[in-house]
Amino acid sequence: MAILSLRDVSKRFGALTVAEAVSFDLAPGEALGIIGPNGAGKSTLFNLITGNLRPDKGSVSLDGRDITAETPMQRCASGIGRSFQIPQPFGHLSVYENLLVAARFGGGISAAEAPDYCMDLLRRTGLAALADRQAGGLPLLNRKRLELARAMATRPRVILLDEIAGGLTDAECGELVATIRDIHAEGTAILWIEHVLHALTAVVTRLMVLNFGRVLMIGVPDQVMAAPEVREIYLGIEA
Amino acid sequence: MRKMLLPVLLLLAVILLAALPVIGSRALVQDLFMVLCLLVLALNWNMLAGFAGLVSVGQQAFVGIGAYGMFACVILWGMDPLAGLLIGGLVAMALSVPVAFFTFRLNGAYFAIGTWAVADIARLGISQWKALGGGTGTALPKAAVQEMPGIEAIRALIGGSKAAAVDALTYWLALALVMAMLVASWAFLRSRMGLGLQAVRDNPVAARSVGVDPVRLKALVFLLTAFGTGICGGLLFIQIGRISPDAAFSLLDWTAFVIFIVVIGGIGTLPGPVVGVLVFYGLQRLLADYGTVYLIVLGLIGIAIMLFARRGLWGGFIERTGWDLLPLSHAAPRPITPTDP
Incomplete structure (x- = not known):
């Protein structure tokens, strides 16, 4: 089916x-x-x-x-997860928090498991070093990576x-x-x-x-x- | 060192504030009671407008409803004023449900006007309530207030009249409300819901796409702040002792001043309202003898801050120094690698 x-x-x-x-x-x-x-x-x-x-x-x-x-x-x-054509980060939140929102809400992941889950996704998308950076200030490639990582965080x-x-x-x-x-x-x-x-x-x-x-x-x-x-x-x- | 210094200073400030009715004059206690109540209202309004994006100019509705709820409990049903406080808060929260139902259909400036209209409807409705004095209002029976639990013990402690003990009790309750509001706001904003709320503030469309329901979160904040505002309203009018629809539903006293405090202190930051209320109190003391000039100066300062320091005094301070007293952020877990020292 x-x-x-x-x-x-x-x-x-x-x-x-x-x-x-x-x-x-x-x-x-x-x-x-x-x-x-x-x-x-x-x-x-x-x-x-x-x-x-x-x-x-x-x-x-x-x-x-x-x-x-x-x-x-x-x-x-x-x-159903999605990325946006024009990246739509949560600008005042950090890169890590952008994923945390998605994991805790859409992904239904518990508070205990969410941090490791998000960090794993950040590593896979090449964003781990920028985890604590404010998402609003990222350049285009990293915004696109964040779109992908955040969509993935909703599982x-x-x-x-x-x-x-x-x-x-x-x-x-x-x-x-x-x-x-x-x-x-x-x-x-x-x-x-x-x-x-x-x-x-x-x-x-x-x-x-x-x-x-x-x-x-x-x-x-x-x-x-x-x-x-x-x-x-x-x-x-x-x- | 610096990290330790500040919490210690804050603790000292709280202890000093708590000791004030014992060591300070009654006039100062009454003054600071009003300041603390304005701070409670400001913390509530900051949650609404600064974090949930709900710029309401009708919060005086919940002050009035909370106050009238408390008055009804005492005068009509012979209850203790402190129990009346809690019931007043609950009534305000219950009435915020239909208010949200209607006003949440509006956005931005329309929402602001909608809440204002609701507050006026509440004021006009209450002035029809003849049992509580109608349009002219009524007074809280002195006996009921002076028989509140703990009054005798406070008299023994501070050694003043019954009225002074009532002032001390309401002052401590206001201080406790401030502390409770600060802790509750911080805990809420650091929680899953708070994170979702900040996501909604940044980008509602993206928030929905990752499973955050903006309306549900905003409604929750609206309900909780109606409760906090309602309790504060009740407390204010235990101390004031007399109520009328115009005083209880005053746009200037319970919303305009509160907006001023939040805006100059720093909207959308937790310490902002605290900074704002200190500035407000300072200005009030400084300009108290000049009548309307005082309001004009307040207005001009408010406009100047909105034009030149949009994030307010505390917001500007964070921008300059990058240091926040009550940070709401979640730090990423540090990778555990064997090369770490």
Whole structure:
């Protein structure tokens, strides 16, 4: 059974359709990449999955259980973690405290176990040396790492990554991809929006293309990237 | 050394404050009683506005409800004023539930105006209560106050009149409330909920995404501060001895001054209100003879602080020195490595 399923999910803002009858399944432990031009409704789709937005129609289920009416807090506790496209740290808290909040609330981890759990995640994401630093003053790479580490601190079974490799140098991007591969190897399912294709295809086994809120195609990365309609819409190459 | 010095100084200050009714004049006790009560209100308002982001200008509603609750217990049901205090606080907390239900639909400035309107509704409602004097108010029976538990023992200790013993008792209760508020605030802010609250203050959207429920945390703070504010209201009016809707629900006395204290001291820091109340008391003593000029100066200082030192005196001090008296942060556990000396 799929861990995450969307069935005919639609959302409109006035005359603008941001999601139209979106349906797909994410298998447990699978990594699915999402691509599409700017304004295709990719981040909106994440907001519909995490509960920051309610769909006008359709349903979202986790482990076959309908969670469409649940709040973001409930969905987080059920196992959906997310990172934000523009990093959203708790600026006045330390890096370590950013994770501690996530572990204690979303992760449901006890006060006794949370410190070690958070420090372990900080080491894995290369942030251990900055644990007591105020999160608001971090540079971009470390903010992105913090987004990933904080989302992981909620102990997700599905993690939603929103352009986490955007704006990084190749070396930085490679480091982040290695961490994400680790997370995936441990069995966490990944849904990943990304423009940096080589980062995405280093991890995901399937790609989904969104355009004007519709699913254009889902398939193996090579097939999808070779499809004429994808090349035309996404890469701007005339078929 | 420096680490030890400060707690010792603070302990001495508390001991000195506690000994004041024995060694000081009654006028000073009465003065400081009012200062301590304002500090309790300021600590409560700081939790609301500084940590939960709920900028209420209607906290006088809970002062008034707590005070009237206590008066009703004593006058209508013949209870002890100290029991009335507790009941007044509980009534204030109970009434904060419907208040939160309506005002939490509003944000920012709208929330502020909403709470103000609620406080005025409460004032107008209470002035219809004929059994407690309606619009003109009533006095607390002297006998009830002077028969509070411990009054005789205090008289024996400080050797004054019954009225002086009442002043001493209310003063000690105010001091105890200040200590309780400080300890409770610190413990709360250091707890899981406090951490969540600080996350919400920094970024509500991200907080929700990691499982923190902003509304639940804010509602909890609103309820608890209504309780603290209500008890303080009751205590204030045991000492004042007379109540009227205008005095009990005074925006200027129980909210405007309190906001001033928190803002100049340092909003969103625990020692801020303590610093603020000291400045406030100093200014009050200095300018007491100048009437309205006093209020104008207070207003100007408040505006200057908001413009040039937005984090207040204590906030500015932390920024300069990087040292905090009551830090709320959780330090990361230190890695245990064999190379550590």
